[in-house]
Amino acid sequence: MTINSEVLMPTTTSGAELRALLDDPDRELAVLDLRSPLERTTGHLALSAGLPYHDLEQRVHELVPHHATTIVLASGRPLDDRGAALLEALGYRDVRLLEDGLDSWTAAGERLYTGTNVRSKTLGEWIEAEFSTRTIDSETVQAWRDAGEDVVVLDSRPHTEYVHHHVAGGLDTGGGAELAYRGLQAVSGPDTKIVVNCAGRTRGIVGAQSLVNTGIVNPVYSLHNGTPAWGWAGLTIEGGDGQPLAAPAEIGDDLRKWAQQTLESADAEVIGAARLAELQADAGRTTYVIDVRRPEEHAAGHVRGSRSVQGGQLVQGTDEQLAVRRSTVVLVDTEDLLRSASTVQWLRYLHDGPLRVLVVDESAGTEPTPTPLPEVPVVSADALRPGDRVLDLRSSEAYAAGHLPGSVHARREHLAELLRDAPAVLVGDASYQPHFAAAEANAAGASVQVLDGGVEAVADRLTDADPQYAGDVVDQTGPPPFGPDRDQWYRDYFDWEYSLVPASTGDRDFAFEEKRP
Secondary structure: OOOOOOOOOOEEEOHHHHHHHHHOOOOOEEEEEOOOHHHHOOOEOOOOEEOOHHHHHHHHHHHOOOOOOEEEEOOOOOHHHHHHHHHHHHOOOOEEEEOOOHHHHHHOOOOOEOOOOHHHHHHHHHHHHHOOOOEEOHHHHHHHHHOOOOEEEEEEEEHHHHHHOEEOOOEEEEOHHHOOOOHHHHOOOOOOEEEEEOOOOHHHHHHHHHHHHOOOOOOEEEEOOHHHHHHHOOOOEEOOOOEEOOOOOOOOHHHHHHHHHHHHHOOOEEEOHHHHHHHHHOOOOOEEEEEOOOHHHHHHOOOEOOEEOOHHHHHHOHHHHOOEEOOEEEEEEOOOOHHHHHHHHHHHHHOOOOEEEEEOOOOOEOOOOOOOOOOOOEEOOOOOOOOOOEEEOOOHHHHHHOEOOOOEEOOHHHHHHHOOOOOEEEEOEOOEOOHHHHHHHHHOOOOEEEEOOHHHHHHHHOEOOOOEEOOOOOOOOOOOOOOHHHHHHHHHHHHHHHHHHHHHOOOHHHOHHHHOO
16 A cells, blocks of 8 residues: 555535535546445435445545545545545545535535435436336236237346346346347337336336437337336246347447437547547546446456446446546447447436547556555465454455355444454455455554455355344345335335435436436
């Protein structure tokens, strides 16, 4: 870890001053919320990005790549004080704190919002109202099927969600931006009824309107309240691979023309490797390079330094992926440009910086420099003893799927208490390096080692039995497993979604109508 030789004291800013920073058209700015995902749902700034303190060093250079970018921490003291110290140690030079925490924002007459991905989900509700996107209930869809009508159900979620559960007979497109790319090949003719579904509302509405926008003549509907409503209607929900759709052999001229026109209307220039190099070389401006294709395509070959975030998921999670306001976003796509256009048509409402598109070129791009791991004591898998105290810092989902017997799932905020009287071994994996938490704990007087090679080094010893948790599970915000609790969660969730447009009316951060072409 690179430590500044000069100790910088973060400045404080009022809510009114933060509003002015957000409204400054010439300033790049990242507003970061360091609370856990669950805590963030209780009320946050709509234009903030969730970056939990637990993950800070792991992801901050991905989300805020330039040290000169202004960062305002909007979580609450003393968490923001701790976060500011870490950011300044990493080299960030302009870190600011809300002087009275979130109260500073509301004192300036601004609003806080509960839930997750608030602007994206509000956009979905706004789209349904603004464009009169048609919806259809589950019972009617099944009646069409029973009557032998020509109807196809396209699932707009990523493959992993589809495999978990899906509408019986629904087709796996692989994601929202894949609907026009893969989904339309399952449509037999102009009279085929197309129903788009998701796990709830947003991706079904946005996906249905995306297909309508391409100009197809078919009747297109979103499935009202998605797979939960399908189950509530007593209809079959399946799991497993189902019916995946392959990439099309070719893309028709009409869709190619739509893609080009859509990108042009959003001023989304198609660039080459040389222009990307210029953008990435500009240390004064942030450029995100996002591959909107499916993950397996990215794995097979990609632009160097690009992140794999499917187009529909990028629209759904802009506050988790695009932290820097007014940054440049470069979307990587195949030469037909269909998936990037499907993404840009909605991303333009949520992102206020330039949008660009690059046809995938494995010779393009530069690899980012990762944050160096601090030097901490390590213990090998062979030297790990049965009586050693093991704290697993991975996600709760990964821990539940397989962990060392007797280990405890913990988060960074638990460590001060857990390490008060006893040494411990911290466990991570390829996606979470516990070295940063270990260095912080040891600097505070604890005795901590890190398991060398992470959980992968002890893969043969893992179990899913007897999980133990140091505190509440706060890194998950979605529904519980199937059952009555899940049903009630979704009923409450839909009530929340219906309230989004009224709750945000008059808030300049939700002025989508001003961006409509």
